[in-house]
Amino acid sequence: MWKVFATLSFSAILVLTGCAQQSTGPQIKIEDTWARPSAGADMNGAIYFRIVNDGKEDDKLLSADTPSAKAAEVHESMTNDNGVMSMKPRENVQVPLGGKVEFKPGGLHIMLVDLKQPLAVGDEVSLTLRFEKAGEIVLNVKVGEP
């Protein structure tokens, strides 16, 4: 009897361990977050970071939100060969499995539209990033020296 019990328990442990190892889906980490100090009240701001996907599945950043501004939008700045800069909202940003996506000055950024308060170095902004699979990630972003 105890042999059957031991075998069953052993099998259960194996199955459970297997489940843990197979944890699928994306594993999203947000690194090196910082916000740019704003230039006065009712101005716009920008937040930068790196998204790392260490999981086993692609993911997508869908949107952003913050209580500190009228809106938080995913934008991308681009400069063409003639030195002309443009900026466009992005509907989503792919984060491939094992990949990294940089949000940095002159490129992808979260634009804070109509800040409620000016942002000074040392302040913190709460930012929620919504991913298609990883769900919501809430961050406290420090305003840093650019």
Next chain:
Amino acid sequence: MKHTIRPIVFGGLLMLFLLASCQPYQFKGTFYEDPPDAADFELTRADGGRLRLSELEGKIVLLFFGFTSCPDVCPVTLGHAKRIIEELGDKSERISYLFITVDPERDTPEKLNTYVLNFHKSIIGLTGSEEELSAVREDYGIYAAKVPLKSGIGYTMDHTARVYLVDNERRLRLTYAFETPYEDILQDIKQILKEIDSQK
């Protein structure tokens, strides 16, 4: 054999080093072989009054065209302006940094002034009528266009994001692409100041 090669190699290296140190300064920005006169203009200062470019003759003038709702490219460039001015120390009195709006519709003089002062007290914000501003843009080959966006900001301005350097004799000497390290611009300014001093 070894004894003969060593002095040759050493001598060669020394020659190369001496030759390198004789090279004239290589400007970091895109320079005009035959610098044209920078077109004069008169615009409204965000802090009041009018300013003519020719009033600044004798100084090195840096020009940048942008708008205050721009959250990314313009603050990067003006952040560089701040560093350049700070690192020039006393010499910063010999330069003027002008930020000319491409979005007079939203950039009231007050808003423009708050914006530029936030980066450095010596940066001058300039605005004007649409006609005045478009004439300046045409003279300097600046592209600017209003682009409606599905966004809380309503519209953005596509615009040339280069920095223009006008020398003390009001000649258009150099331009810098967006993301040029500020140290490069700083080094070029120091070089031109050295040239000016050596001509005295």
